[in-house]
Amino acid sequence: MVEHGRKMINLNADVAIIGGGPAGLAAAISAHENGAKNVIVLDRNSWLGGILPQCIHDGFGVEETGTSMTGPEYAEMYIKAARKKGINFMNETMVLQFDKNRKIIAVNKKGLHEIKAKSIVLAMGCREKTRWNIMIPGDRPSGIYTAGVAQAFINLYNIMVGKNVVILGSGDVGLIMARRLKFEGANVLGVVEILPYASGLPRNVVQCLDDYDIPLYLNHTVTYVKGKERLESVTIAQVDEKMNIIPGTEREIKCDTLLLSLGLIPENELSKNVKIELDDLTGGPIINQSFETSLSGVFACGNCLQVYDTVDTLSMDAKVAGENAAKKSVKQNKFINVKAGKGIRYVVPQRINEPGKIHFTLRVEKPCESPTLHVISDGIELLKKKLPWANPANTVEFDIDISAEVVKYKDLEVILDD
Amino acid sequence: MKNFHVAIIGGGVIGSAIAWELSKYKVNTVVFEMGSDVASGMTKANSGVIHSGINSATDSLKARFCVEGNKMLQSLSKQLGFPLKMVGKYVIAKNEEETKELERLIKIGEDNEVPGLEIKDGSEVKRKEPNVPCYKALWVPTAGIMQPYEFTIALAENAAINNVNFLLETKVKNIQKKGDNFLIKTNKGEFQSQIIVNAAGLNCGEIVSMLEEPDFNVYPCRGEYLVLDKNYSNLINSMIYPVPPKELGVLGVHITPTIEGNILLGPSAEFIDDAEEKRTTKEMMKTLFNEAKEIIPTLPEKAVINAYSGIRCKLASPKEGGWADYRIEESKQTPGLINLLGIESPGLTGAPAIAKEITRMISKSIELKTKTDFKTRKIIKKRFAEMTAKEQSDLIKKDERYGRIVCRCEHITEAEIIQALSNPIGAQTLSSVKYRCRAGMGRCQGGFCTQHIVRIMEEQFKIDVNKMKLKSPDSNLFDGRTR
Ligand SMILES: Cc1cc2nc3c(=O)[nH]c(=O)nc-3n(C[C@H](O)[C@H](O)[C@H](O)COP(=O)(O)OP(=O)(O)OC[C@H]3O[C@@H](n4cnc5c(N)ncnc54)[C@H](O)[C@@H]3O)c2cc1C
Ligand SMILES: Cc1cc2nc3c(=O)[nH]c(=O)nc-3n(C[C@H](O)[C@H](O)[C@H](O)COP(=O)(O)OP(=O)(O)OC[C@H]3O[C@@H](n4cnc5c(N)ncnc54)[C@H](O)[C@@H]3O)c2cc1C
Numbered sequence: 001m002v003e004h005g006r007k008m009i010n011l012n013a014d015v016a017i018i019g020g021g022p023a024g025l026a027a028a029i030s031a032h033e034n035g036a037k038n039v040i041v042l043d044r045n046s047w048l049g050g051i052l053p054q055c056i057h058d059g060f061g062v063e064e065t066g067t068s069m070t071g072p073e074y075a076e077m078y079i080k081a082a083r084k085k086g087i088n089f090m091n092e093t094m095v096l097q098f099d100k101n102r103k104i105i106a107v108n109k110k111g112l113h114e115i116k117a118k119s120i121v122l123a124m125g126c127r128e129k130t131r132w133n134i135m136i137p138g139d140r141p142s143g144i145y146t147a148g149v150a151q152a153f154i155n156l157y158n159i160m161v162g163k164n165v166v167i168l169g170s171g172d173v174g175l176i177m178a179r180r181l182k183f184e185g186a187n188v189l190g191v192v193e194i195l196p197y198a199s200g201l202p203r204n205v206v207q208c209l210d211d212y213d214i215p216l217y218l219n220h221t222v223t224y225v226k227g228k229e230r231l232e233s234v235t236i237a238q239v240d241e242k243m244n245i246i247p248g249t250e251r252e253i254k255c256d257t258l259l260l261s262l263g264l265i266p267e268n269e270l271s272k273n274v275k276i277e278l279d280d281l282t283g284g285p286i287i288n289q290s291f292e293t294s295l296s297g298v299f300a301c302g303n304c305l306q307v308y309d310t311v312d313t314l315s316m317d318a319k320v321a322g323e324n325a326a327k328k329s330v331k332q333n334k335f336i337n338v339k340a341g342k343g344i345r346y347v348v349p350q351r352i353n354e355p356g357k358i359h360f361t362l363r364v365e366k367p368c369e370s371p372t373l374h375v376i377s378d379g380i381e382l383l384k385k386k387l388p389w390a391n392p393a394n395t396v397e398f399d400i401d402i403s404a405e406v407v408k409y410k411d412l413e414v415i416l417d418d
Numbered sequence: 419m420k421n422f423h424v425a426i427i428g429g430g431v432i433g434s435a436i437a438w439e440l441s442k443y444k445v446n447t448v449v450f451e452m453g454s455d456v457a458s459g460m461t462k463a464n465s466g467v468i469h470s471g472i473n474s475a476t477d478s479l480k481a482r483f484c485v486e487g488n489k490m491l492q493s494l495s496k497q498l499g500f501p502l503k504m505v506g507k508y509v510i511a512k513n514e515e516e517t518k519e520l521e522r523l524i525k526i527g528e529d530n531e532v533p534g535l536e537i538k539d540g541s542e543v544k545r546k547e548p549n550v551p552c553y554k555a556l557w558v559p560t561a562g563i564m565q566p567y568e569f570t571i572a573l574a575e576n577a578a579i580n581n582v583n584f585l586l587e588t589k590v591k592n593i594q595k596k597g598d599n600f601l602i603k604t605n606k607g608e609f610q611s612q613i614i615v616n617a618a619g620l621n622c623g624e625i626v627s628m629l630e631e632p633d634f635n636v637y638p639c640r641g642e643y644l645v646l647d648k649n650y651s652n653l654i655n656s657m658i659y660p661v662p663p664k665e666l667g668v669l670g671v672h673i674t675p676t677i678e679g680n681i682l683l684g685p686s687a688e689f690i691d692d693a694e695e696k697r698t699t700k701e702m703m704k705t706l707f708n709e710a711k712e713i714i715p716t717l718p719e720k721a722v723i724n725a726y727s728g729i730r731c732k733l734a735s736p737k738e739g740g741w742a743d744y745r746i747e748e749s750k751q752t753p754g755l756i757n758l759l760g761i762e763s764p765g766l767t768g769a770p771a772i773a774k775e776i777t778r779m780i781s782k783s784i785e786l787k788t789k790t791d792f793k794t795r796k797i798i799k800k801r802f803a804e805m806t807a808k809e810q811s812d813l814i815k816k817d818e819r820y821g822r823i824v825c826r827c828e829h830i831t832e833a834e835i836i837q838a839l840s841n842p843i844g845a846q847t848l849s850s851v852k853y854r855c856r857a858g859m860g861r862c863q864g865g866f867c868t869q870h871i872v873r874i875m876e877e878q879f880k881i882d883v884n885k886m887k888l889k890s891p892d893s894n895l896f897d898g899r900t901r
Contacts, residue, residue, distance in 0.1 A: 006812035044823060068514035094823040105807075109818035112811050130863040132724045136696045142728065142895050152869050153896070159872070160897045184900050202604075228694060229892035254896075269861075403692050 005142020008105075008114040013040040013088075015272045015325045016104055016117035018270065023302020024123035025078040026315040031121070032085045039087045040115065042106055044094040050125050054155045057176055059203075065311035072312060080185040092170035097273055102297055119325040122271060122285065123318065128173075131225075131263035134286070139229030145260040147173040161255025166234050167191045168222045172200040174261020179208040189253055190215040191235050192222055194237030196241060197367055199230045199263070199393055201309065209360070218353075222258070222292070223250060231390040232258050260302030266304045276297075281346035282306040288335060289358045291321035299325045306348050306361065309395055317361075318349060335410050343371070343416030345392065352412070355404040361397050362416070364390040368418040375400060378410040390416065422583075423446045423784055425602055425611035427590050427625055428454035431566060432758055432767055433617035434573040435773035441580035443777075443786040447575070449582060449612070450604060452589035453609060455845035457570040457853070459619045460752070461766065463728030464641075465674050465682060468502060468562035468659065469764035472509075472527035473669060474537065474794065479744040481530045483768030483775070484866045490770040495564070496574040499796025501677050503560035507657035508663070510552035510713065519661040527558070534559040549653050549714045560655060565677050566766050567853045571841075573769075578842040579793055582600045587891045590618075593628040595752060601721070611782055613670060620693040620731045623759075625865060634759060637732040638693035641668075641685025642702045644710075645724035651679040653721075658713050668744060669763070670732075671709040681721075682721040683710040685728065689736050698725040725897040733760035746772065752767050757779070801856070804831035824868040824874075827860020835874055846881060849889035 009395035013035040017024045021044030028041050035196055047050040047053055054111050055071030062068050069077070070407070082089075093108040099340035104115040115272040129147040145153075145161055151173065155157040165186050170193040178188045191209060198205045209216050217236060223245055238249035239400045266283040268276075277286045277294040284305040292299050301314075308314040338360070345363040354359060365372070371390050375383040383400050390396060406412070424440060426433045429451030440447045451458065468491055474480035495502045511517040519536055527535045536557045545553045557633035578584055585606060592603040593614065600610045617627045626632040633859075646653070659672040668687040673828040675681055683706050704724055711717050734742035756779055757771070780786065802810060802820055814821040819833035839846055848864070851857055851871055858864035858871070872895070875881040886895045 044826065092822055092827075093850055094826065096829065107810070107814070107821055107823065109814065111814045111821065112807055127862045130865065132863065135703065135722065137725065139697045139701060142893040146865055148866055149868060152901055153872075157869065157873070158900045160900050161895075162897050179727035198830055223700070226697075228696075229888075229890050230894055269621045281889065 008112050009110065009115060011040065011114055011115045013117045013333060014038045014104075015121060015322070016115055017041045017042075017121045018098075019050065019123035019125055019302065019304070020044060020048045020089065020091070021123060021125050021302060021306075022075060022078060022311050022315050023125070023318040024050070024053060024291065025082050026318035027121045027280070027299075028087045028125055028299055029078065029082050029085060030319035030322035031326040034089055034323045034376050036326035039119075040090060041082070041087060042090050042093045042095050042104070042115075045377050048079050048089060048090050048091070054148075054149065055176075056155050057180070060311050062173070064315060065309065077218065078315070085327055095270060100274060100295065109159045118408070119299065121321055122268075122293070122298065122300040122304055123302045124270065124304040125269040125309060126264040128264055129260070133318060134262060136222055136225055138225035140226050141225070141229055141231045143227065143231030144225065144258045144260065147171070147177045147259045152257050153176055154180060155184055156183065160186070162260075163187065164189060164255040165257040165259060166222070166253055167259045168262060169261035169263065170194065170198040170200050170205070170216065171261040171263055172204050172258060175200045175204040175208040177259055177261070178214050179194075179212060182212050182214065186257075188214045189255055191215055192217045194219070194221040194239055197391070201393055203392075221245070221270075225258060226252075231258055232256055248333070255364045262353045263302065264307045264379075266307065268304055271300070271304075277347065281340060282348060286350045287348065289349050289352050289356070290324040291317070292324065292351070296415050302401045309393070313361075313395070313397070320359075326347075326403065336407055336409065339411060339413045341413045341415035343368075343418065344414050345413050352402060352407055355402050355407045357399055357401050359397065359399050361395050362414060363395055364416055365392065365394055367391045368416070371416050371418040373398070374415050374417065376413045376415065377406050382406070382412070420448070421547060422446045422611040424613045424780060425450065425600065425609065426615040426617055428459070428619055429453070429574060429584065429586070430461040430619050431457065431570045431573070431769045432761055432772060434570045434577065435769040436615055436776050437584075438573040438615060439773040439777045440780070441577040442789060442792050444789055445780075445784060445786060447577075448583045448609065449584045449587045450590050450602070451584065451586050452891075454589075454847045454887055455589055455853070456574040456584070457567040457794045458844065458890065460728055460731065460762075461566050461619075463643075463726050464566055464763070464766060465672070465685065466563055466566050466676060466766070467674060467764075468504070468564060469767045470507075470527065470558045470560040471530045471532045471764075472523050472532070473662065474557060475527060475530040475743075475765070477601050479766070480764060481607075481702060481742065481748065483744070483771040485530055485772035486766040487764075487768040489634045491562075491564070491767070494770060497794060499799065500564065500568040500572045500577060502562050502564035503677060504560065505675060507561040507659055508538075508547065508550070508552075508555040509548065509557045509558065509659045509661060510555040511545070511661055513553050516661045517546060517554050520554060521557055521605050521870075525548045526889075531559060547654055547656065547658065549716055550658055551715065556622060557869075563657070563675060563677060566775075568797075571764070571854060573896045575797050576793075576795060579795055582779070582788065583710075584843040586776035586843065590625065593625070595629065595754075598754070600754065601733070602673060612784065613754050613756065615776060616755065619761065620729060622757065623733065626749070626755075626757060629755055632743070634733055635735070636692050636693070636760070636860050637735050638695075639668075639730040639732050640688045640695065640727050641688050641730060642698050642727040643682050643684030643725065644703060644706050644722050645726070646681040646721040647723045647817070648679040648881060649676065650681060650718070650721040653681060653714060653717070660713060671706055673710055673713055678856075683707065686732075687740075689890070690729070693731075698894050699725050723845075730762045731760055735876035740748070746775060746842065752785070754888050760799045774855065802831045802834060806858035824870045825860065827862055827866075828856045830855050830857040830867070830872065833872055836878065839875065839879055846875065847887045847889050847893070848895070
């Protein structure tokens, strides 16, 4: 380490990875395996594994390894593998910014660091939506937590957040917390979901709610919260197909705690800061088939790219991102777009600039039975695939061989016929 | 029992400004505040506007204190280290009819000696404010913005380091006059004082009624606001007001930038029965948005990220039109009781001038000798996030806790959190931390930093988790340990 005039601590890296959650760890290992010697992982937490240490339930790693692990066990598997390879970790180190030349400014208790990286992998994870993302009116009492914050308090700090709990939103974190709170002796009065179906994985609805007789109120939302100091009650009401509240269906539920499981937002303030192009639909950077963003030499993976269903597919994708980060970046000037057409919420990657076998991930707009997926380029159908069912809670994945011909000039469109 | 010369009831901006003014003198002062921090009442939830004085009738106390306070605030900002910005305001007229209102305002303003007032053409306004179409507008250069709680915290903490006692979570429940002294009963014991300053905001009537029959009523009037995301801060550069509605003695829904770069839409005006009904409602959120859209037609709905409300303490009922002057006077019936009644807008602006007036009133019965060891401390220091790389490096060398970022959205360090929790008035709620160093004010609304602040409270300040609070005495955060 060299100190110079501005008193920065200077470092160099072949691959610098921002975020040491499962995505960052998987990318680091794979970058190292693919020839990057000097790999640095930067994470602001004092631990590695990102959000996983607080996910003490099992179900992690089934697709990837065939065995079901808890979050901490799954993380440990990657941390061990990374340590064996001699990857450098810098914990309690917050990345404040990086620039177009891939110069990272980070801070920790030793001081400010300037890290020049040949390539960067973004793996910052995501944050949770709050009360104000959906503007719930009423008072501003204590006792309103996002599900992930409640999970951290309970699982990492052994602190109980409340006794009588209503959960708004049926995302996976909310479902898992319903069961967790029940284990800890709280009354879980119900899970309220505005959509006509649960937004978490079907297996979580069964294992976390049905098995514990916790009611799920579909087509319902919280319309009001009351409590001058601590939460005293919430009002829930039924909604119609257009999600308008049906007058007369309001019902007050006495409770001291409201958990919000309203969905996750990819964390991309650093990306915005260097004007990396973001996709409004995923909330993450627009990438090509190599996971490279619109800024050459900067790659993205994990939940800051798109919110994944399971950590298994997330890690597998992150490995590809790490591998590409270790290789040279491809020239970006010519590319075709991949468009989300009818019935599709989003598709990743959003751009292609090299022919070959390409792996796509998408989410559909609404649940449907036996729909057909079409991938079309300039009127020609490249793929037609019948799906048994489709649900926004589960991503759909498929591969296509994209010819050099297609990549030259024709955008792709993905549509779903139900 | 503790004896004081002066007991101030209420740690809002008014009580805190008076406490600070008195702390310059050798006088033993106490502030009773029932909330868990100063700035818990009206002072927390308002527009944060430094008014110029064009809206209050000439010769009223409101006009006098507003104009005086406005002048004092700029030097106080430098002295005490709270930020303010004199961004100016436009009062916009949509047509010839409304332009007459502007002329009326200019007349009042000039009588009140407000400088620099000018009527501008719509085209000229458009150049400065491209998103605000109008026919004509009154330009008011001496209007500004600040964060009311930062100002109040600066006053209170400076008063505290000059030996004013702040007793938080201490509610005055009963007062008796015993000879020349007042006997004050609170939930934290009994106290005595020679003088009582009633700066209890919405509760001013309740305090008076502990000693005598009040000859006035307080009419609570709720004002709701919407907050816009910082990404939309360039929608406006100055404050934009409509011409004031005729009734209610309010200024109408206006658009106000904040020091932090958000924008406020509001406030509404709705008389309510219970002064505690500090809620936001779906209907009003819609109304506010629509009224603001009349001013900025391109206002995007997705810009709204938060809502809150504040309650005005009006002395005039809706029937009487909602406008009444302040009453700042010593009770004739109960000598030694100094009342501040109906201190609604522009009370924030007027606070420093009002504090001087109260000090003059007190000096009539207590000799006020200047302290020689009066200290001033800039409360809101430059934030770590706003420093140069060199300044940051130097600080981390001195104290490694500056190298640990606790609030990731606003880049607040562990050292800053610890300073906030070590404040001289002993406020230790999550909101106290937020208002002192902005941790938890960002995009994630505390999603990440809350757990770290809680850990610091527990490990370094030995606060029991069951006693940790969001903002007020009964706003507990937790319910014990897990099994
Ligand atoms: C509350 C919550 C609960 C979840 N529960 C489950 C579950 O039960 N099962 C499941 O499969 N998935 C769960 N998920 C999804 C989970 O996010 C993913 O499975 C996985 O942890 C995501 O991995 P990641 O590496 O992308 O992000 P993370 O695990 O979030 O890791 C990102 C890391 O980046 C660091 N970071 C971010 N910005 C910076 C910066 N500027 N400087 C330095 N470091 C930075 C963060 O501190 C963090 O350690 C949950 C998510 C959340 C938010
Ligand atoms: C919607 C709205 C918008 C406004 N906009 C502006 C503006 O833009 N510019 C401006 O200059 N002014 C504005 N004002 C006015 C300004 O907010 C007030 O004039 C000012 O905050 C009054 O301060 P205060 O200290 O008198 O009252 P408060 O802040 O209410 O303080 C009174 C304190 O007394 C405490 N208290 C009450 N009873 C007891 C008791 N029994 N024992 C102990 N403590 C007690 C309360 O907890 C409270 O903290 C606005 C007001 C409102 C409501």
